[in-house]
Amino acid sequence: MTDIFSIDYARQLDQQDPISRMREQFHIPKQDNGDDEIYLCGNSLGLQPKRTQEYLNYELSQWQKLGVKGHFSGDFPWMPYHEFLTEESAKLVGAKNSEVVCMNSLTANLHFMMVSFYRPTATRNKILIEDHAFPSDHYAVESQVRYHGFDPDQAMLLAKPREGEETLRTEDLLNLIELHGEEIALIMLPGVQYYTGQVLDMKAITQAGHAKGCKVGFDLAHATGNIPMHLHDWDVDFAAWCSYKYLNSGPGSVAGCFVHEKHHTNMELPRFAGWWGHDKDSRFKMENHFIPMKSAEAWQLSNPPILSLAAIRASLDTIKDAGGIQALRDKSLKLSRYLRDLLEQELADEINILTPADEKASGCQLSLTVNLHGLDGKTVFDRIEAAGVTCDFRHPNVIRVAPVPLYNSFEDAYRFVTILKDSLK
Ligand SMILES: *Cc1c(COP(=O)(O)O)cnc(C)c1O
Numbered sequence: 001m002t003d004i005f006s007i008d009y010a011r012q013l014d015q016q017d018p019i020s021r022m023r024e025q026f027h028i029p030k031q032d033n034g035d036d037e038i039y040l041c042g043n044s045l046g047l048q049p050k051r052t053q054e055y056l057n058y059e060l061s062q063w064q065k066l067g068v069k070g071h072f073s074g075d076f077p078w079m080p081y082h083e084f085l086t087e088e089s090a091k092l093v094g095a096k097n098s099e100v101v102c103m104n105s106l107t108a109n110l111h112f113m114m115v116s117f118y119r120p121t122a123t124r125n126k127i128l129i130e131d132h133a134f135p136s137d138h139y140a141v142e143s144q145v146r147y148h149g150f151d152p153d154q155a156m157l158l159a160k161p162r163e164g165e166e167t168l169r170t171e172d173l174l175n176l177i178e179l180h181g182e183e184i185a186l187i188m189l190p191g192v193q194y195y196t197g198q199v200l201d202m203k204a205i206t207q208a209g210h211a212k213g214c215k216v217g218f219d220l221a222h223a224t225g226n227i228p229m230h231l232h233d234w235d236v237d238f239a240a241w242c243s244y245k246y247l248n249s250g251p252g253s254v255a256g257c258f259v260h261e262k263h264h265t266n267m268e269l270p271r272f273a274g275w276w277g278h279d280k281d282s283r284f285k286m287e288n289h290f291i292p293m294k295s296a297e298a299w300q301l302s303n304p305p306i307l308s309l310a311a312i313r314a315s316l317d318t319i320k321d322a323g324g325i326q327a328l329r330d331k332s333l334k335l336s337r338y339l340r341d342l343l344e345q346e347l348a349d350e351i352n353i354l355t356p357a358d359e360k361a362s363g364c365q366l367s368l369t370v371n372l373h374g375l376d377g378k379t380v381f382d383r384i385e386a387a388g389v390t391c392d393f394r395h396p397n398v399i400r401v402a403p404v405p406l407y408n409s410f411e412d413a414y415r416f417v418t419i420l421k422d423s424l425k
Contacts, residue, residue, distance in 0.1 A: 005342055010414035013338060019331055019405065022322045025050050026407040031388045038412050038419070040391040042404035043222060043365045046248030051314040059310045076313075078306045082297075085309060088316035092325050093220065093239065094230035095258050098295035102243070102312055103304060106221055106255040107136045109240035110188075112299055113257070114144045116269045117215045117237055118186045124213075125150050126180065128187045130168065131158040134194050137219055141188060157184065166354045167198040167361075174208045181212025191223030191239070195394055197355040197365035199227055203234045210235065221245060224256065226332070226363040228325045231258050246364075246404065249312040254304060259296040274301025322406060331405035332364040339366060339403055339413040346417055350424050354398065365402040372424060383423035389416055
């Protein structure tokens with residue numbers, strides 16, 4: 001029988017990997033000894049594609065040479081620049097081109113979406129979110145609830161895993177919606193949960209929510225660039241995501257947003273508007289009569305930061321070069337499976353994996369807890385970091401590792417488990 005826990009076996013898997021060449025298109029941080037870091041932190045900050053510098057330099061030189069005329073000249077004029085990102089962004093989330101736009105930051109987009117899609121009434125004013133949502137999502141929801149004059153203790157309905165369990169069961173979520181649906185104005189859940197790496201059943205949740213008359217939106221911070229989605233077909237009302245995790249567009253880079261086309265012509269929807277959401281043909285007539293575009297772009301406020309969009313364009317071109325999101329997912333399933341198999345074979349007694357084993361319920365992150373008396377997760381994390389692994393630790397007790405299909409290798413997975421094993425001694 002072949003031993004899967006061997007460097008030869010890992011290298012063989014790399015040789016069979018149709019997108020192993022993509023690793024060379026990224027800057028991989030180095031350890032002090034000059035070796036590549038074992039970078040398993042793309043769920044927090046994705047690595048820099050080599051194209052990025054070139055694309056940024058191009059825009060800097062356009063600005064040097066053209067000044068304001070850069071808005072209208074060159075290969076990628078700034079005026080319509082966000083449109084150059086539309087097609088590839090739409091593919092990532094399974095949307096029509098008119099349904100996506102790159103703008104603002106993630107939390108800002110969640111707020112702007114809630115302005116339009118959280119319309120509480122006396123009897124229907126709750127927002128369903130997770131009990132341990134990412135803090136920014138929790139704060140955004142809480143502050144929206146207060147802004148509308150409701151009490152967060154009453155109006156925030158929190159979905160919890162069962163006693164003794166770490167992940168949410170779809171049946172429990174659906175029951176919650178069935179039970180409280182008439183009081184729920186908005187369901188806002190993650191596509192992929194940041195702490196456990198669990199992929200939620202967005203289609204089933206959306207269907208159940210709509211059946212009860214709720215609006216349904218998703219935070220896709222950990223989903224976009226990780227798993228394929230079909231937001232349009234699933235009939236999701238809105239979604240938002242950041243571009244610096246699996247989209248490798250650099251720290252704090254501009255976020256993405258989806259608004260289903262069925263809302264594009266609804267003139268009743270309230271929104272916080274800005275000039276970049278105004279009809280393109282008359283935007284510069286400065287007539288101060290807001291005519292929203294009939295697309296997700298209607299929610300734009302400002303002319304966007306081009307340097308950040310250039311980094312997103314570099315990232316989207318890199319993903320396209322790899323064959324798109326399905327090619328990433330195909331490798332991701334194998335790479336995560338390999339890492340999981342190694343952990344289960346070598347460290348079954350010492351390590352628990354919180355992330356569901358079911359392929360449909362997991363992406364490219366495994367969340368691990370240490371199960372050894374007298375050794376806590378943080379100590380182990382410090383040891384593996386000192387040995388060349390970059391991953392992250394989330395309180396109270398989880399080591400998150402993300403083997404990213406674009407630039408991580410099967411050898412990375414093998415080396416990680418070797419180091420983890422040593423660190424548990
Ligand atoms: C990363 C992440 C954020 C970060 O929000 P920013 O507005 O980009 O700072 C928010 N929510 C979730 C679920 C995240 O994973």
